[in-house]
Amino acid sequence: MNIFCRKHEFQADAFAREHYDGDALAFTLKKLSVKNLSNLKPHTLYVFVHYFHLQLPERIKRLQGRPE
Numbered sequence: 001m002n003i004f005c006r007k008h009e010f011q012a013d014a015f016a017r018e019h020y021d022g023d024a025l026a027f028t029l030k031k032l033s034v035k036n037l038s039n040l041k042p043h044t045l046y047v048f049v050h051y052f053h054l055q056l057p058e059r060i061k062r063l064q065g066r067p068e
Helices: 002-019 022-035 044-050 056-063
Strands: none
Touching (some): 002 022, 002 056, 022 056
């Protein structure tokens, strides 16, 4: 299920980058992470099993159009 959700998140981020402003979305994601006290560097295995969303640094790279 996590893989299915991540696929749609990739598509949503790509849509936002193409039709709006990826930098603005990246800024907003950073702001939300700080406000919610998110763990910015969780263990990779824990992320794979439990997270529906990608880690923030990976999403920001994709939103800014940089390769993984």
